[in-house]
Amino acid sequence: MPSFADLTTIGVGGKIAHFSEPTTRVGLIEAIEDADRVGMPLCMLGGGSNMLVSDSPFNGLVIRDGRRDIVVPDEAEPVEGSDRSVHLTASAGANWDDFVEFAVSLGLEGVEGLSGIPGTVGASVVQNIGAYGQEVATSVASVEVWDRQAKTVLTFDDADMQFGYRTSALKRSMFTDDGARFFPSPRYVVLSVTFVLRHSPTGILAYPQLAKALHASLGDRMNTETIRDAVLKVRAAKGMLEDPARYESRWMSGMKREENIAKASQSVETLQVHGTEPSRVFRITDRHSCGSFFVNPQISAHDAAGLPDDAPKFGVTLPDGQTGVKTSAAWLIDHAGFHRGFRLSERSGAALSSLHTLALTNLGGAKASEIWALAHAIQDGVRHAFGVDLVPEPVIVGL
Template sequence: MSSMTTTFADLTTIGVGGPISSFIEPADDDELIDSIRRADGGRIPLAVIGGGSNILVADEPFDGVVLRDARRGVSIVDGGSTGSGGNRVRIKAQAGCVWDDLVDATVSRGWHGIEGLSGIPGTVGASVVQNIGAYGQEVATSVRSVRVWDRAALVVRDIEASRMGFGYRTSMLKHSMYQAPGVPDRRFFPTPRFVVLAVEFELFRTGYATVGYGQLAKALGVEVGAEMEPARVRTAVLSIRGAKGMLEDARRYNLAAMRGMRAQSGLAAALSHQKGLDEESLADRHSCGSFFVNPVLPLRRGATLPPEAPRFEAVLPDGSPGVKTSAAWLIEHSGFARGFRVTPQARASLSTRHTLALTNRGGATAEDVAVLARTVAAGVLSTFKVDLMPEPVIVGVDVP
């Protein structure tokens, strides 16, 4: 494809963003690392992206290199057969593998450990940067090690899970892009210092998955802590996410800029799952996913929230105890209903199904999304004195 005609709107789930000077898809380790080294050596802005699901980029041209990893292999490292002993299996997935293709492949074998993360858009590489989580699971609990290219030391490193600095929707990889929370590091932004090459996971090869989340348990008709076949858990998770509009629009993989990214079996299943949805429902999927992270507050600050506000035990970045509350609840109770638009004609709105998703209703620009984000964040700050922190990587756009 011609790099001059590729835009971030072509590559992202929210479908906004300007044209790209150079778009490349390395097919092997050497090409990937060489491409990064050339960009860094020439001090050319570099954006390494996966599925484009957790990024919001400005409408202006991106005068740099956008790299999307085309290495999508998955291999069994150890424990894949009954005769190998034990109940664990170790697999290695290259960073460019679409995350839900990996989940589908493991669940189809009866393996469990990541089934609760079904339907999350993006790639394996992005999964560990963000420490994705949903329905009682986080990717961190299944990661054994991460292979990265260190852009500062110019070496390949293998980082054990215990050294990854995993936290709520974060990791040491994500931290390496910022000088302070929300303050980009000019040298390593919007791409971390450590670019993921591959991830080794350890999953359970036999047995049943534990249902560890109330909403999921209710959907399955069981109690929290019940054990269930991984395939049934995956089906329930996809159904819940679909009802909230928190699955991507699988039609994007038929576009020229996205073609070939997904395994055909996974794409066929995703297209079948959304068959029959009207355009309004599909527009709810044109988002960055959850736009704001759930705030984690000091205990004293959490105690000032209304009694009915959701509260969960949490740990602050400094290791002290805190309380996590729901960003969606704060948004809704600040007067922003599902489907809220800044003006009746606005092309960006809150999802009609979930207030945590900011969506492109058709023809929206990055600035349209930014105006909506600023409006919502200002409303929450005014009502509850809580600052909302964006979850996506924000490039060239003024949001809170």
């Protein structure tokens, strides 16, 4: 049996008692039902990119959806008239970046800014992933789920999903009093997602850093393939691309399309990052992470007034409907004294990325407890310096 260290992008976590990878919809539901029937702890795993799991053995069942299909219910070419929308339906187990590449190759607009995010289609809607001016929520038409409590298949539309900043009704169903019995998986397990995209060869540059990388202006339109390539390069320069070599493992075989693994390997290994050294290739360990470890804090205007004048501040609507401020977790971490490459001791296998303070990395042989200790130290330091609580983005299991 594998361990979570074998299955997660950060490469830590204990041995797994039972592992299953159903390749049919019926088989997936039956595996979930079998575990729930006997009260066995159940962990639904996607690409393993948004989890930090204890070093202790997991005495339950880990299920990974083995279905990878992506289909086009509509014609790829736009119909006559003004409606240029095209629907794509993907199984929850489909690799997310495979899905983005497929959509862009069809000349569809809507998810190109989400290129290079590790994980699966199912996990994308649980987390409401977002980057470079796009969120998955804006492209979701419907989500088919298995309700573990009612023991039935449901179809959620956009309103049912209750998308928020890096959250959804599915994610929240893990953390309610009632949902505690389903943790570390949601009450609602994603079976498939139907997206509605726009037939267009161009997309909008909706993020300043991306526009700058393309020597363009915010709001300009540009070819979606060009945008995808730029996003991948920007993410790589931050150490925010997963290690393509992980798919060489027997436990990761088949999780990503071979042609896309080859492309990722070629681009990542040849990337040059220009930093304090004249020209250096960033460490492979920078990619052994959960990606962004903390969400950007959304705080009240009153609390934001206590931040330094040069702290990033963006107006947002808070979950309670009040006007608030979103600030940068990376900025807070850095200005609280935790700089790139920081670790608690020279012997620790856990460190901040050498490229981005928002990523906690496994330098090699790290324990989950070391990652968690570093996370706690950063939380305590930011709270002491700025009075802001940083909330982890990954699902934390057993720590």
